[in-house]
Amino acid sequence: MKQFNVPSGYRSSLISAIKQHRKDADKLKKDFTPTFLDLGSIQIYLARHFGFCYGVENAIEIAFKTIDENPGKRIFLLSEMIHNPQVNQDLLTRGVTFLQDTNGKTLIPLDSLTKDDIIIIPAFGTTLDMEALLTEKGISTEKYNTTCPFVEKVWNRSEQIAQKGYSIVVHGKPKHEETRATFSHASYHTPTVVVNDMEETKELAKYITGEKPANEFYTDFKGQYSSGFDVIKDLAQIGVVNQTTQLASDTQAISEYLKETIKTHYQLTDETIATRFADTRDTLCYATSDNQTAVKGMLETEADLSIVIGGYNSSNSSHLVELCEQKLPTYFIDGPDRLINKETIEHRNWSTKELQTITTYLPNKTPLKLLITSGASCPDAVVEAVIKKIAGFYNIEDQVDFKNVVLNA
Numbered sequence: 001m002k003q004f005n006v007p008s009g010y011r012s013s014l015i016s017a018i019k020q021h022r023k024d025a026d027k028l029k030k031d032f033t034p035t036f037l038d039l040g041s042i043q044i045y046l047a048r049h050f051g052f053c054y055g056v057e058n059a060i061e062i063a064f065k066t067i068d069e070n071p072g073k074r075i076f077l078l079s080e081m082i083h084n085p086q087v088n089q090d091l092l093t094r095g096v097t098f099l100q101d102t103n104g105k106t107l108i109p110l111d112s113l114t115k116d117d118i119i120i121i122p123a124f125g126t127t128l129d130m131e132a133l134l135t136e137k138g139i140s141t142e143k144y145n146t147t148c149p150f151v152e153k154v155w156n157r158s159e160q161i162a163q164k165g166y167s168i169v170v171h172g173k174p175k176h177e178e179t180r181a182t183f184s185h186a187s188y189h190t191p192t193v194v195v196n197d198m199e200e201t202k203e204l205a206k207y208i209t210g211e212k213p214a215n216e217f218y219t220d221f222k223g224q225y226s227s228g229f230d231v232i233k234d235l236a237q238i239g240v241v242n243q244t245t246q247l248a249s250d251t252q253a254i255s256e257y258l259k260e261t262i263k264t265h266y267q268l269t270d271e272t273i274a275t276r277f278a279d280t281r282d283t284l285c286y287a288t289s290d291n292q293t294a295v296k297g298m299l300e301t302e303a304d305l306s307i308v309i310g311g312y313n314s315s316n317s318s319h320l321v322e323l324c325e326q327k328l329p330t331y332f333i334d335g336p337d338r339l340i341n342k343e344t345i346e347h348r349n350w351s352t353k354e355l356q357t358i359t360t361y362l363p364n365k366t367p368l369k370l371l372i373t374s375g376a377s378c379p380d381a382v383v384e385a386v387i388k389k390i391a392g393f394y395n396i397e398d399q400v401d402f403k404n405v406v407l408n409a
């Protein structure tokens with residue numbers, strides 16, 4: 001995979017050495033067992049895959065290069081670059097201004113933009129309306145575009161499905177930048193509706209079968225369907241695409257549910273289902289798949305707790321938390337500062353989105369076994385800092401070294 005030039009402060013020599021070792025030993029990425037870091041009184045199991053993905057590194061490289069090459073110019077980011085507080089703060093410190101918040105609320109009047117401004121499009125991509133607005137102002141939407149190729153792949157998949165006459169159901173968080181961008185691109189080609197979860201999917205299915213009156217759709221799915229959506233006609237032939245960072249099992253269940261609904265309602269068979277349900281595999285990206293599979297591999301190790309590190313509005317990180325929570329006590333933090341001391345941690349509840357202060361999160365036992373992973377937008381340096389902070393509580397910070405990685409454990 002291409003090597004990117006990202007600020008060295010985001011790297012960790014320890015984590016880089018671990019990743020390189022695992023890569024060399026498993027070139028085909030078939031081994032999803034965690035890496036064992038034996039610090040003595042603490043035993044850490046790091047997921048096989050975690051941290052910066054292709055799209056994030058690409059976006060960071062372009063953003064910092066743009067800043068370096070354009071001194072004196074006004075540089076804006078359409079919204080957060082990626083969902084990581086440290087990276088976004090670093091960009092703000094370097095003089096970049098955010099035009100919108102993560103929900104699309106305008107922070108800087110778009111009228112104030114001029115053709116001399118530089119607008120960086122984030123890794124999530126953007127809507128066609130925003131592209132048109134920038135083009136109208138004479139601002140390039142190509143030169144500083146960091147849209148991840150794996151997001152563009154979903155847009156291409158949507159277009160292919162649309163060309164065959166299917167409407168699109170997007171499984172994604174309706175307010176997430178990527179889902180809004182995908183919705184915009186898909187709905188340019190075909191009627192499109194967004195479902196957030198299985199609950200909404202079941203409601204949507206009731207409009208396919210006619211169980212609910214059509215007019216209620218427009219209230220139930222307010223803000224989630226494309227202009228002119230005809231609930232009778234446009235749900236008769238559908239295909240599903242996903243936000244790239246969804247939980248694989250959710251995405252599969254949603255797709256299967258809709259497929260079975262159509263199959264039963266129209267009395268189709270395995271041979272004829274494709275006439276009304278597009279034969280798609282999920283459109284999760286490789287990083288989402290690798291990181292979720294690696295967490296499943298990590299969870300096969302018995303441990304006392306797990307820690308997931310990532311931005312609190314990071315979709316892919318939240319899903320890693322969701323997976324870990326099914327097996328053991330799990331704490332979701334966005335950096336080492338959340339580890340207040342050996343007794344207290346500030347953790348984000350991924351489902352209620354509340355910050356909670358938890359006491360006695362580190363059980364009093366030796367050795368203490370921890371599972372650790374991080375989201376696709378989390379710098380490895382943050383992971384190392386978290387490990388060091390925990391080790392520091394036990395006065396074994398000096399043990400955090402590659403020599404204590406148990407190779408071939």
Ligand code: SF4
Pocket residue numbers: 053054055056123148149150151244245285286287288316376
């Ligand atoms: S998580 Fe996937 S889609 Fe998102 S930026 Fe990374 S590689 Fe691209």
